[in-house]
Amino acid sequence: MNLRDVGGLRAGGGITRERTLYRSGTLAHLADDGVAALSRLSLRRVVDLRDAAEVDANPSRLPAAVPVERVPLFLGSVTSFFAEDIGLEEMYRRIVDDSSDAVVRAVRAVVVDQPVLVHCTVGKDRTGVTVAVALSAAGVDRDEVVADYARTAALLPVERTRAVIDWLRAQHPGSTNLEQLVAGSPADVMERLLGRIDAEYGSARDYLLAHGLSDDEVVELGRVLVAR
Template identity: 60%
Template sequence: MPGAVNFRDVGGLPAGTGVTRTGVLFRSGTLARLDSVARAAIGGLGLRRVVDLRDEEEARAEPTVLEPAVGETVRVPLFLGSVASFFERDMSLHDLYAHMIDESAPRLVSVVRAVVETQPVLVHCTAGKDRTGVSVALTLAAAGVDEDAIVADYARTASTLSPERNRRIVEWLRRVHPDARHLEELATASPAHVMREVLERLRDAYGSPVDYLRASGLRDDEIVELRRVLVAQR
Protein backbone atom coordinates (compact mmCIF):
# COMPACT_ATOMS: atom_id res chain seq x y z
CA MET A 1 0.00 0.00 0.00
CA PRO A 2 2.24 2.85 -1.21
CA GLY A 3 1.98 5.77 1.18
CA ALA A 4 0.30 3.78 3.94
CA VAL A 5 2.10 3.24 7.22
CA ASN A 6 1.97 -0.21 8.82
CA PHE A 7 -1.11 -1.36 6.89
CA ARG A 8 -2.15 -5.00 7.28
CA ASP A 9 -4.94 -7.54 7.61
CA VAL A 10 -5.06 -9.40 10.93
CA GLY A 11 -6.44 -12.53 9.31
CA GLY A 12 -4.74 -15.90 9.71
CA LEU A 13 -4.01 -15.74 13.46
CA PRO A 14 -4.64 -18.89 15.52
CA ALA A 15 -7.60 -18.71 17.89
CA GLY A 16 -7.98 -21.98 19.74
CA THR A 17 -9.43 -24.42 17.21
CA GLY A 18 -10.06 -21.57 14.77
CA VAL A 19 -8.26 -18.83 12.88
CA THR A 20 -9.03 -15.15 12.34
CA ARG A 21 -10.76 -14.49 9.05
CA THR A 22 -9.05 -12.46 6.35
CA GLY A 23 -10.78 -9.41 4.95
CA VAL A 24 -12.61 -8.55 8.18
CA LEU A 25 -10.30 -6.47 10.41
CA PHE A 26 -7.47 -4.29 9.12
CA ARG A 27 -5.04 -2.08 11.03
CA SER A 28 -2.89 0.82 9.91
CA GLY A 29 -1.08 4.01 10.69
CA THR A 30 -1.74 7.31 8.94
CA LEU A 31 -3.58 7.27 5.63
CA ALA A 32 -2.79 10.86 4.69
CA ARG A 33 -0.21 10.21 1.98
CA LEU A 34 -1.74 7.42 -0.09
CA ASP A 35 -1.13 7.49 -3.81
CA SER A 36 -3.89 6.70 -6.30
CA VAL A 37 -2.91 3.01 -6.48
CA ALA A 38 -3.14 2.58 -2.72
CA ARG A 39 -6.43 4.47 -2.53
CA ALA A 40 -7.90 2.20 -5.20
CA ALA A 41 -6.54 -0.91 -3.46
CA ILE A 42 -8.00 0.08 -0.11
CA GLY A 43 -11.24 1.06 -1.83
CA GLY A 44 -11.37 -2.47 -3.23
CA LEU A 45 -11.36 -4.01 0.25
CA GLY A 46 -15.01 -3.13 0.71
CA LEU A 47 -14.45 -1.31 3.99
CA ARG A 48 -17.69 -0.30 5.65
CA ARG A 49 -16.10 1.49 8.60
CA VAL A 50 -12.88 3.28 9.52
CA VAL A 51 -12.15 3.72 13.23
CA ASP A 52 -9.82 6.71 13.71
CA LEU A 53 -8.11 6.76 17.12
CA ARG A 54 -6.44 10.17 16.71
CA ASP A 55 -7.42 13.44 18.34
CA GLU A 56 -8.80 16.41 16.42
CA GLU A 57 -5.43 18.13 16.10
CA GLU A 58 -3.77 15.05 14.59
CA ALA A 59 -6.65 14.45 12.20
CA ARG A 60 -6.54 18.05 10.98
CA ALA A 61 -2.77 17.89 10.50
CA GLU A 62 -2.93 14.63 8.51
CA PRO A 63 -6.45 14.14 7.13
CA THR A 64 -7.27 10.63 5.95
CA VAL A 65 -7.50 10.35 2.16
CA LEU A 66 -9.61 7.41 0.98
CA GLU A 67 -11.90 6.64 -1.92
CA PRO A 68 -15.51 7.82 -1.51
CA ALA A 69 -16.63 4.16 -1.62
CA VAL A 70 -15.08 3.54 1.80
CA GLY A 71 -17.79 3.62 4.48
CA GLU A 72 -18.28 5.77 7.55
CA THR A 73 -15.53 7.06 9.83
CA VAL A 74 -15.97 6.58 13.58
CA ARG A 75 -13.82 8.84 15.73
CA VAL A 76 -12.60 7.39 19.04
CA PRO A 77 -9.77 9.65 20.34
CA LEU A 78 -7.99 7.17 22.55
CA PHE A 79 -5.54 9.31 24.50
CA LEU A 80 -6.55 11.51 27.40
CA GLY A 81 -3.95 14.20 26.79
CA SER A 82 -2.06 15.09 23.63
CA VAL A 83 0.56 12.92 21.97
CA ALA A 84 3.12 15.68 22.58
CA SER A 85 2.45 15.52 26.31
CA PHE A 86 3.68 11.94 26.51
CA PHE A 87 7.04 12.96 25.08
CA GLU A 88 7.14 15.99 27.37
CA ARG A 89 6.57 13.69 30.36
CA ASP A 90 9.16 11.23 28.98
CA MET A 91 6.84 8.27 29.34
CA SER A 92 8.06 4.77 28.53
CA LEU A 93 5.91 2.42 26.47
CA HIS A 94 5.08 0.58 29.70
CA ASP A 95 3.87 3.86 31.25
CA LEU A 96 1.95 4.87 28.14
CA TYR A 97 0.07 1.58 27.91
CA ALA A 98 -0.69 1.59 31.63
CA HIS A 99 -2.11 5.09 31.15
CA MET A 100 -4.29 3.85 28.28
CA ILE A 101 -5.55 0.85 30.22
CA ASP A 102 -6.31 2.90 33.34
CA GLU A 103 -7.74 6.04 31.75
CA SER A 104 -9.30 5.00 28.44
CA ALA A 105 -11.21 1.79 29.21
CA PRO A 106 -14.59 3.08 27.93
CA ARG A 107 -12.90 4.25 24.71
CA LEU A 108 -11.20 0.90 24.24
CA VAL A 109 -14.59 -0.78 24.62
CA SER A 110 -15.94 1.63 21.99
CA VAL A 111 -13.23 0.47 19.56
CA VAL A 112 -14.06 -3.20 20.12
CA ARG A 113 -17.78 -2.42 19.79
CA ALA A 114 -17.15 -0.56 16.51
CA VAL A 115 -15.49 -3.71 15.16
CA VAL A 116 -18.38 -5.89 16.35
CA GLU A 117 -21.02 -3.69 14.73
CA THR A 118 -19.69 -3.35 11.18
CA GLN A 119 -17.19 -5.17 8.98
CA PRO A 120 -14.92 -5.01 7.07
CA VAL A 121 -13.38 -2.44 9.38
CA LEU A 122 -10.07 -0.60 9.55
CA VAL A 123 -8.64 0.64 12.87
CA HIS A 124 -5.88 3.23 12.63
CA CYS A 125 -3.97 6.01 14.38
CA THR A 126 -0.77 7.81 13.34
CA ALA A 127 1.85 5.07 13.40
CA GLY A 128 -0.54 2.15 13.90
CA LYS A 129 1.66 1.12 16.80
CA ASP A 130 0.42 2.12 20.26
CA ARG A 131 -3.25 3.11 20.20
CA THR A 132 -3.94 0.74 17.34
CA GLY A 133 -1.64 -1.88 18.87
CA VAL A 134 -3.38 -1.93 22.24
CA SER A 135 -6.94 -1.70 20.90
CA VAL A 136 -6.39 -4.40 18.27
CA ALA A 137 -4.66 -6.62 20.84
CA LEU A 138 -7.68 -6.32 23.14
CA THR A 139 -10.05 -7.00 20.26
CA LEU A 140 -8.11 -10.13 19.34
CA ALA A 141 -7.97 -11.25 22.97
CA ALA A 142 -11.74 -10.82 23.31
CA ALA A 143 -12.17 -12.93 20.17
CA GLY A 144 -10.12 -15.74 21.71
CA VAL A 145 -6.94 -15.36 19.66
CA ASP A 146 -3.93 -17.13 21.14
CA GLU A 147 -1.78 -14.85 23.29
CA ASP A 148 1.46 -15.63 21.46
CA ALA A 149 -0.21 -14.61 18.18
CA ILE A 150 -1.50 -11.37 19.71
CA VAL A 151 1.97 -10.51 20.98
CA ALA A 152 3.59 -11.43 17.65
CA ASP A 153 1.13 -9.27 15.70
CA TYR A 154 1.88 -6.32 17.97
CA ALA A 155 5.66 -6.86 17.77
CA ARG A 156 5.52 -7.07 13.96
CA THR A 157 4.89 -3.33 13.75
CA ALA A 158 8.51 -2.34 14.40
CA SER A 159 9.63 -4.24 11.30
CA THR A 160 7.09 -2.39 9.12
CA LEU A 161 8.25 1.12 10.05
CA SER A 162 10.93 2.20 7.61
CA PRO A 163 14.38 3.19 8.91
CA GLU A 164 14.05 6.47 7.01
CA ARG A 165 10.73 7.24 8.70
CA ASN A 166 12.19 6.39 12.11
CA ARG A 167 15.32 8.48 11.56
CA ARG A 168 13.33 11.52 10.41
CA ILE A 169 10.87 11.37 13.30
CA VAL A 170 13.50 10.72 15.97
CA GLU A 171 15.65 13.60 14.73
CA TRP A 172 12.67 15.98 14.83
CA LEU A 173 11.61 14.80 18.29
CA ARG A 174 15.16 15.15 19.61
CA ARG A 175 15.16 18.79 18.63
CA VAL A 176 11.89 19.34 20.50
CA HIS A 177 12.58 17.07 23.51
CA PRO A 178 16.39 16.87 23.82
CA ASP A 179 16.39 15.34 27.32
CA ALA A 180 13.75 12.63 26.80
CA ARG A 181 15.20 9.19 27.62
CA HIS A 182 12.35 7.11 26.19
CA LEU A 183 11.82 9.10 23.02
CA GLU A 184 13.11 6.55 20.49
CA GLU A 185 11.27 3.66 22.13
CA LEU A 186 8.04 5.63 22.19
CA ALA A 187 8.33 6.65 18.54
CA THR A 188 9.63 3.46 16.90
CA ALA A 189 9.52 0.34 19.10
CA SER A 190 6.98 -2.43 19.66
CA PRO A 191 8.82 -5.00 21.82
CA ALA A 192 6.95 -8.23 22.51
CA HIS A 193 7.57 -8.09 26.26
CA VAL A 194 5.65 -4.81 26.58
CA MET A 195 2.46 -6.28 25.13
CA ARG A 196 2.90 -9.43 27.18
CA GLU A 197 3.12 -7.22 30.29
CA VAL A 198 -0.15 -5.51 29.32
CA LEU A 199 -1.94 -8.85 29.01
CA GLU A 200 -0.44 -10.11 32.27
CA ARG A 201 -1.48 -6.91 34.05
CA LEU A 202 -5.06 -7.37 32.88
CA ARG A 203 -5.08 -10.98 34.03
CA ASP A 204 -3.77 -10.00 37.45
CA ALA A 205 -6.28 -7.18 37.90
CA TYR A 206 -9.40 -8.56 36.17
CA GLY A 207 -8.88 -12.27 35.49
CA SER A 208 -8.39 -11.82 31.74
CA PRO A 209 -8.30 -9.10 29.06
CA VAL A 210 -11.91 -9.86 28.09
CA ASP A 211 -12.98 -9.46 31.72
CA TYR A 212 -11.34 -6.02 31.70
CA LEU A 213 -13.54 -5.12 28.73
CA ARG A 214 -16.59 -6.61 30.45
CA ALA A 215 -15.88 -4.49 33.53
CA SER A 216 -15.98 -1.41 31.27
CA GLY A 217 -19.26 -2.27 29.57
CA LEU A 218 -18.67 -4.80 26.79
CA ARG A 219 -21.61 -7.22 26.85
CA ASP A 220 -21.44 -11.00 26.57
CA ASP A 221 -23.58 -10.98 23.42
CA GLU A 222 -21.11 -8.57 21.83
CA ILE A 223 -18.23 -10.90 22.71
CA VAL A 224 -20.10 -13.83 21.14
CA GLU A 225 -20.74 -11.78 18.01
CA LEU A 226 -17.10 -10.65 17.82
CA ARG A 227 -15.96 -14.25 17.90
CA ARG A 228 -18.49 -15.19 15.23
CA VAL A 229 -17.47 -12.47 12.77
CA LEU A 230 -13.73 -12.56 13.39
CA VAL A 231 -12.91 -16.26 13.88
CA ALA A 232 -13.53 -19.15 11.50
CA GLN A 233 -13.40 -22.68 12.88
CA ARG A 234 -11.00 -25.08 11.21
Protein backbone atom coordinates in the same frame (compact mmCIF):
# COMPACT_ATOMS: atom_id res chain seq x y z
CA MET B 1 1.98 2.70 6.41
CA ASN B 2 2.02 -0.40 8.58
CA LEU B 3 -1.16 -1.79 7.00
CA ARG B 4 -1.94 -5.45 7.59
CA ASP B 5 -4.74 -7.96 7.79
CA VAL B 6 -4.88 -9.72 11.16
CA GLY B 7 -6.35 -12.84 9.58
CA GLY B 8 -4.58 -16.17 9.90
CA LEU B 9 -3.76 -16.07 13.62
CA ARG B 10 -4.28 -19.19 15.75
CA ALA B 11 -7.21 -18.98 18.13
CA GLY B 12 -7.52 -22.20 20.11
CA GLY B 13 -8.99 -24.64 17.62
CA GLY B 14 -9.79 -21.85 15.16
CA ILE B 15 -8.11 -19.13 13.15
CA THR B 16 -8.79 -15.43 12.68
CA ARG B 17 -10.75 -14.62 9.56
CA GLU B 18 -8.99 -12.87 6.70
CA ARG B 19 -10.38 -9.67 5.13
CA THR B 20 -12.27 -8.88 8.35
CA LEU B 21 -10.07 -6.71 10.60
CA TYR B 22 -7.25 -4.56 9.28
CA ARG B 23 -4.87 -2.29 11.17
CA SER B 24 -2.63 0.52 9.95
CA GLY B 25 -0.97 3.85 10.53
CA THR B 26 -2.04 7.14 9.03
CA LEU B 27 -4.11 7.26 5.85
CA ALA B 28 -3.29 10.93 5.27
CA HIS B 29 -0.58 10.47 2.66
CA LEU B 30 -2.12 7.96 0.28
CA ALA B 31 -1.58 8.57 -3.42
CA ASP B 32 -4.45 7.95 -5.82
CA ASP B 33 -3.39 4.34 -6.34
CA GLY B 34 -3.33 3.88 -2.57
CA VAL B 35 -6.89 5.16 -2.28
CA ALA B 36 -7.89 2.79 -5.07
CA ALA B 37 -6.18 -0.13 -3.30
CA LEU B 38 -7.97 0.76 -0.08
CA SER B 39 -11.25 0.83 -1.98
CA ARG B 40 -10.67 -2.76 -3.08
CA LEU B 41 -10.73 -3.86 0.57
CA SER B 42 -14.49 -3.07 0.57
CA LEU B 43 -14.24 -1.51 4.02
CA ARG B 44 -17.51 -0.89 5.82
CA ARG B 45 -15.98 1.21 8.58
CA VAL B 46 -12.75 2.97 9.51
CA VAL B 47 -12.01 3.58 13.20
CA ASP B 48 -9.69 6.57 13.61
CA LEU B 49 -8.04 6.66 17.04
CA ARG B 50 -6.29 10.02 16.53
CA ASP B 51 -7.15 13.19 18.40
CA ALA B 52 -8.68 16.28 16.79
CA ALA B 53 -5.35 18.07 16.32
CA GLU B 54 -3.86 15.08 14.48
CA VAL B 55 -6.90 14.74 12.24
CA ASP B 56 -6.99 18.45 11.43
CA ALA B 57 -3.27 18.48 10.59
CA ASN B 58 -3.37 15.27 8.53
CA PRO B 59 -6.88 14.42 7.28
CA SER B 60 -7.29 10.91 5.91
CA ARG B 61 -7.61 10.17 2.22
CA LEU B 62 -10.33 7.56 1.91
CA PRO B 63 -12.78 6.22 -0.64
CA ALA B 64 -15.78 8.54 -0.42
CA ALA B 65 -18.27 5.88 0.66
CA VAL B 66 -16.39 4.61 3.72
CA PRO B 67 -17.83 5.86 7.05
CA VAL B 68 -15.31 6.96 9.66
CA GLU B 69 -15.80 6.59 13.40
CA ARG B 70 -13.62 8.94 15.43
CA VAL B 71 -12.53 7.47 18.76
CA PRO B 72 -9.73 9.63 20.25
CA LEU B 73 -7.82 7.29 22.52
CA PHE B 74 -5.54 9.57 24.52
CA LEU B 75 -6.41 11.79 27.44
CA GLY B 76 -4.25 14.75 26.47
CA SER B 77 -2.10 15.27 23.40
CA VAL B 78 0.31 12.84 21.79
CA THR B 79 3.17 15.29 22.31
CA SER B 80 2.58 15.22 26.08
CA PHE B 81 4.02 11.70 26.23
CA PHE B 82 7.32 12.93 24.81
CA ALA B 83 7.35 15.94 27.13
CA GLU B 84 6.76 13.69 30.16
CA ASP B 85 9.28 11.14 28.85
CA ILE B 86 7.13 8.17 29.82
CA GLY B 87 7.82 4.67 28.56
CA LEU B 88 5.59 2.40 26.53
CA GLU B 89 4.43 0.48 29.59
CA GLU B 90 3.15 3.64 31.25
CA MET B 91 1.54 4.81 28.01
CA TYR B 92 -0.27 1.49 27.63
CA ARG B 93 -1.32 1.55 31.28
CA ARG B 94 -2.92 4.94 30.70
CA ILE B 95 -4.69 3.68 27.59
CA VAL B 96 -6.31 0.70 29.30
CA ASP B 97 -6.95 2.47 32.61
CA ASP B 98 -7.78 6.05 31.65
CA SER B 99 -9.24 5.54 28.15
CA SER B 100 -11.17 2.33 28.77
CA ASP B 101 -14.42 3.85 27.44
CA ALA B 102 -12.68 4.65 24.16
CA VAL B 103 -11.15 1.17 23.93
CA VAL B 104 -14.65 -0.29 24.32
CA ARG B 105 -16.06 2.07 21.66
CA ALA B 106 -13.34 1.03 19.22
CA VAL B 107 -13.88 -2.69 19.88
CA ARG B 108 -17.64 -2.21 19.56
CA ALA B 109 -17.07 -0.68 16.12
CA VAL B 110 -15.21 -3.84 15.12
CA VAL B 111 -18.21 -5.91 16.25
CA VAL B 112 -20.72 -3.79 14.32
CA ASP B 113 -19.15 -3.65 10.85
CA GLN B 114 -16.64 -5.71 8.89
CA PRO B 115 -14.38 -5.41 7.04
CA VAL B 116 -13.12 -2.72 9.41
CA LEU B 117 -9.82 -0.85 9.58
CA VAL B 118 -8.51 0.46 12.92
CA HIS B 119 -5.74 3.03 12.72
CA CYS B 120 -3.93 5.88 14.43
CA THR B 121 -0.84 7.84 13.30
CA VAL B 122 1.77 5.08 13.31
CA GLY B 123 -0.46 2.06 13.95
CA LYS B 124 1.73 0.98 16.84
CA ASP B 125 0.46 2.03 20.27
CA ARG B 126 -3.20 3.06 20.27
CA THR B 127 -3.92 0.66 17.43
CA GLY B 128 -1.64 -1.98 18.93
CA VAL B 129 -3.35 -1.96 22.32
CA THR B 130 -6.87 -1.84 20.87
CA VAL B 131 -6.26 -4.68 18.43
CA ALA B 132 -4.43 -6.76 21.05
CA VAL B 133 -7.34 -6.42 23.49
CA ALA B 134 -9.88 -7.25 20.77
CA LEU B 135 -7.96 -10.30 19.57
CA SER B 136 -7.36 -11.54 23.11
CA ALA B 137 -11.04 -11.16 23.99
CA ALA B 138 -11.95 -13.08 20.83
CA GLY B 139 -9.84 -16.03 21.98
CA VAL B 140 -6.70 -15.59 19.88
CA ASP B 141 -3.65 -17.35 21.31
CA ARG B 142 -1.50 -15.05 23.45
CA ASP B 143 1.71 -15.67 21.50
CA GLU B 144 -0.08 -14.80 18.25
CA VAL B 145 -1.47 -11.56 19.70
CA VAL B 146 1.96 -10.54 20.95
CA ALA B 147 3.68 -11.47 17.68
CA ASP B 148 1.18 -9.41 15.68
CA TYR B 149 1.90 -6.39 17.91
CA ALA B 150 5.67 -6.89 17.69
CA ARG B 151 5.64 -6.94 13.86
CA THR B 152 5.17 -3.18 13.71
CA ALA B 153 8.78 -2.18 14.44
CA ALA B 154 9.98 -4.02 11.32
CA LEU B 155 7.27 -2.48 9.14
CA LEU B 156 7.93 1.22 9.79
CA PRO B 157 9.74 3.11 7.01
CA VAL B 158 13.32 3.60 8.15
CA GLU B 159 13.95 7.07 6.68
CA ARG B 160 10.67 8.50 7.90
CA THR B 161 11.20 7.06 11.36
CA ARG B 162 14.71 8.50 11.60
CA ALA B 163 13.45 11.93 10.50
CA VAL B 164 10.71 11.86 13.16
CA ILE B 165 13.20 10.81 15.84
CA ASP B 166 15.66 13.56 14.85
CA TRP B 167 12.90 16.19 14.90
CA LEU B 168 11.62 15.11 18.31
CA ARG B 169 15.15 14.75 19.72
CA ALA B 170 15.79 18.42 18.93
CA GLN B 171 12.76 19.31 21.07
CA HIS B 172 13.38 16.79 23.86
CA PRO B 173 17.16 16.34 24.02
CA GLY B 174 17.09 14.65 27.42
CA SER B 175 14.42 12.07 26.64
CA THR B 176 15.31 8.50 27.53
CA ASN B 177 12.24 6.87 25.99
CA LEU B 178 11.94 8.76 22.72
CA GLU B 179 13.17 6.08 20.33
CA GLN B 180 10.97 3.41 21.87
CA LEU B 181 7.93 5.71 21.84
CA VAL B 182 8.45 6.48 18.15
CA ALA B 183 9.41 3.09 16.77
CA GLY B 184 9.49 0.33 19.39
CA SER B 185 7.05 -2.55 19.68
CA PRO B 186 8.80 -4.95 22.08
CA ALA B 187 7.00 -8.24 22.61
CA ASP B 188 7.67 -8.22 26.36
CA VAL B 189 5.84 -4.91 26.79
CA MET B 190 2.66 -6.35 25.30
CA GLU B 191 3.13 -9.59 27.25
CA ARG B 192 3.20 -7.60 30.48
CA LEU B 193 0.24 -5.43 29.52
CA LEU B 194 -1.97 -8.43 28.75
CA GLY B 195 -0.70 -10.18 31.88
CA ARG B 196 -1.67 -7.15 33.96
CA ILE B 197 -5.15 -7.12 32.40
CA ASP B 198 -5.48 -10.80 33.29
CA ALA B 199 -4.32 -10.16 36.85
CA GLU B 200 -6.68 -7.24 37.41
CA TYR B 201 -9.76 -8.39 35.49
CA GLY B 202 -9.35 -12.10 34.77
CA SER B 203 -9.00 -11.72 31.00
CA ALA B 204 -9.26 -9.21 28.16
CA ARG B 205 -12.86 -10.36 27.75
CA ASP B 206 -13.58 -9.48 31.38
CA TYR B 207 -11.84 -6.12 30.95
CA LEU B 208 -14.20 -5.20 28.10
CA LEU B 209 -17.22 -6.42 30.05
CA ALA B 210 -16.18 -4.37 33.08
CA HIS B 211 -16.05 -1.23 30.97
CA GLY B 212 -19.33 -1.52 29.12
CA LEU B 213 -19.21 -4.13 26.37
CA SER B 214 -22.13 -6.52 26.71
CA ASP B 215 -21.96 -10.30 26.90
CA ASP B 216 -23.66 -10.52 23.50
CA GLU B 217 -21.13 -8.14 21.99
CA VAL B 218 -18.21 -10.16 23.35
CA VAL B 219 -19.69 -13.34 21.91
CA GLU B 220 -20.21 -11.60 18.58
CA LEU B 221 -16.62 -10.32 18.62
CA GLY B 222 -15.40 -13.90 18.78
CA ARG B 223 -17.81 -14.98 16.07
CA VAL B 224 -16.88 -12.28 13.56
CA LEU B 225 -13.12 -12.47 14.13
CA VAL B 226 -12.53 -16.20 14.51
CA ALA B 227 -13.48 -19.10 12.24
CA ARG B 228 -13.78 -22.29 14.28
